[in-house]
Amino acid sequence: MENEQIKKAKNSFLTGENFYAQHLLGVHKLRSYYVFRVWAPHAMQVWLVGTFNEWSESLPMQRDEQTGIWEVQTDLPSEGELYKYKIQQEDGQKQYKMDPFAIRLEPRPGTAAIVYTIPEKKWKDGLYRGRSKRSNYFKRPLNIYELHAGSWRFHWDGTPFTFKDLSKELVPYVKTMGYTHIELMPVMEHPLDQSWGYQLTGYFALCNTYGTPEEFQSFVEECHLANIGVIIDWVPGHFCVNSDAIAYYDGTATFEYTDRQRAENVRWGALNFDLSKPQVQSFLISNALFWLEFYHVDGIRVDAVSNMIYLDYDEKQWQPNHLGTNQNLDGIYFLQKLNAVVKLAHSNAIMIAEESTSATKVTGRLEDDALGFDFKWDLGWMNDTLAFFEMDPIDRGNKLNLLTFSFMYMSDEHYLLPLSHDEVVHGKKSLMHKMWGDRYKQFAQLRTLLIYLMAHPGKKLLFMGGEWGQFLEWKFNEGLEWHDLADPMNYAMQQYTKKLNEVYRSETALWELEETPQASIEFIDADNHEQVVLSFIRKGKRKKDFLIFVFNFSAVEYPTFELPVPFAGTYEEIFNTELAEFGGTWTQIQEDLQSQPVNNKKYQHAINLVVPALGAVILKPKKISLSTKR
The missing domain is CATH 3.20.20.80 (Glycosidases)
Structure with missing residues (x-):
């Protein structure tokens, strides 16, 4: 009589609820023999063939009429031997097929599966996986x-x-x-x-x-x-x-x-x-x-x-x-x-x-x-x-x-x-x-x-x-x-x-606020079509935690570019695409940039900086007054 657990596995495969079907189908070693199962619901007959029986029809498989799963148990194969399923179709033709659940196939151009049992691994990545479970990758x-x-x-x-x-x-x-x-x-x-x-x-x-x-x-x-x-x-x-x-x-x-x-x-x-x-x-x-x-x-x-x-x-x-x-x-x-x-x-x-x-x-x-x-x-x-x-x-x-x-x-x-x-x-x-x-x-x-x-x-x-x-x-x-x-x-x-x-x-x-992108970005100027300069702020959770990006997509350097900033104070350049170490021509980054009052619709302060041609810079607040009005 068939094992009750196998029956349940077959039925759940039939209803689309078996999410570990590889434990049912394919090849599995049980004590001194192997069991092979394959889903071929409209086959007239299925044989297990391989190097262990000279690819003959000596190992016919038995059909489960309810599920269309074919099965055979045999002690003929050994680890590493090749196998396929030989399927007689409704029209009488016979076709060799690979095992859809095989965990290893022979090297190309061969298409046979390999009788292969992978030993259980003693993993050493528990610390990483534990951290991953506790981490919110959105943030x-x-x-x-x-x-x-x-x-x-x-x-x-x-x-x-x-x-x-x-x-x-x-x-x-x-x-x-x-x-x-x-x-x-x-x-x-x-x-x-x-x-x-x-x-x-x-x-x-x-x-x-x-x-x-x-x-x-x-x-x-x-x-x-x-x-x-x-x-x-x-x-x-x-x-x-x-x-x-x-x-x-x-x-x-x-x-x-x-x-x-x-x-x-x-x-x-x-x-x-x-x-x-x-x-x-x-x-x-x-x-x-x-x-x-x-x-x-x-x-x-x-x-x-x-x-x-x-x-x-x-x-x-x-x-x-x-x-x-x-x-x-x-x-x-x-x-x-x-x-x-x-x-x-x-x-x-x-x-x-x-x-x-x-x-x-x-x-x-x-x-x-x-x-x-x-x-x-x-x-x-x-x-x-x-x-x-x-x-x-x-x-x-x-x-x-x-x-x-x-x-x-x-x-x-x-x-x-x-x-x-x-x-x-x-x-x-x-x-x-x-x-x-x-x-x-x-x-x-x-x-x-x-x-x-x-x-x-x-x-x-x-x-x-x-x-x-x-x-x-x-x-x-x-x-x-x-x-x-x-x-x-x-x-x-x-x-x-x-x-x-x-x-x-x-x-x-x-990346801290990326679950809500609108909260993580603020535009300084997205409409500078004449100079083709795009500038915006990326923001973290804390008010003072932000970066300013300035992109110059033109082939012209702007040596005195006025950039409105959200707070009065000093800003430092932390990254410049034109540094010599990156393949550019600049030997050093710009000195700290001090804001000055301006009459701007959005901000009341601005800094003057050099914006490299076809380049970009990242600015970061160094010493700013969060109480100043924008």
Whole structure:
């Protein structure tokens, strides 16, 4: 008679409430034998085949008629052997399929799963995880270094670094540079490097190219011991069409929609998950919790959310829902359920959405009909900002709204500002190459772009290579241009980014009030179209805790720029993008700046300072009178 616990697990998988489905399905070692289970509800027959039975049909599996789960127990396999499921479809054809719940797959181009039992790890990151549970990341600095694990660095023989290598070199690098988190593009198994990991086949399997599951566990642990959080990209909306993976798993629409029109993802040549199916919900939510718990990752960035919540997002014919709208109600319900379950289990897990529209509330409470994410990528900010910086400065005066428009909606969501991998490939040019002008001016503007990223309300993300101004576009099959750092300008740019990251982490005015962005910023002048100078204040909780940012987006230096200030007193310059140590021409920062009375509509005091061309400065109150009238 079947174990009662197994019955409950099967039934809850069937109803979409089994959030640890990997403990039921896949392969599991029980004493001296293994049990294999796979969900293939419309299969005529399923066999377990592998190196242990010479890929023969000698191990037929038994079907649970209620759940469509097939099972077999055998003592034939040994650890490390390969296996697949051979599925006889309704039309009589037989197809070899990989195990959707495999935690390890053989190296490409092979597609077999590996009989693999990972020993329980004795983690040493308890102090970091304990601090994270007690920390409110909305009110803490969040500065993410985004990277593709397979191309951050290569060995001398042309092979990419594994997570064992990255533990030794990436972790100390990120710590030295002052980032709070890293974000990894998908690390799950995928058949084609050109997809960068966004066309998945093995959702529970670490990509074999990057090493073993144990090595990835150790990598995350090393990050935590260095006080660095780890976020992974995840793709629950669509999956790879390869016939040996989960596509039409039992010969019918299993993980995908039955309706071919809804199942096919034309834009990416993929298949869309049927997010209305309870079994698919169990599969995907289990997968999210698996990465959070088994690997101790700190957060998940959900890719292509728009594709999941809008019926008309893809390049094909579509039908409105029963309400007559373009919303994918199945996708919305799934994402709300996903975030509810994740937050119930791990309230401190960081859930991030890559979503490009404003029609659906993405971040915020489920009770307010939001999707429940913590942060949303602000792709509008990214597109407008980069368009502005690519522009000839002579044309920028009439386009200052490209920078200021984002302040109009910054309270609509909890935003993360991304300068991501998507913007440095496919002929879009690197961040450095996007900048206008000669090489010196490009570096000057890249420095200004990065300080603008830090000054704007919202959490931060920068893709690898941008920190030192790599000129070439990112290539998924090559390492970064580390030899660039032999050039004094690139090295100075890297040191600039490091120093800027230090300022971001140490100045509470840049993140303390970001749950309410409107309270954290005050404009001095957002309409200086003639000089193309933007100035504003970032504020902390205490009245005297504030920073003043002055940006000069023109190619002209202003040697006696009058800047209104909120209080009388002395202000000091704490950061200047044009210092020689950063690649500029200034040998020292400006002396303390004393305010003088002025007749200004907003403030009654002002200071005079030099504002560098294509540069920016940060000012901080040194000795001010808080009782003076504005």
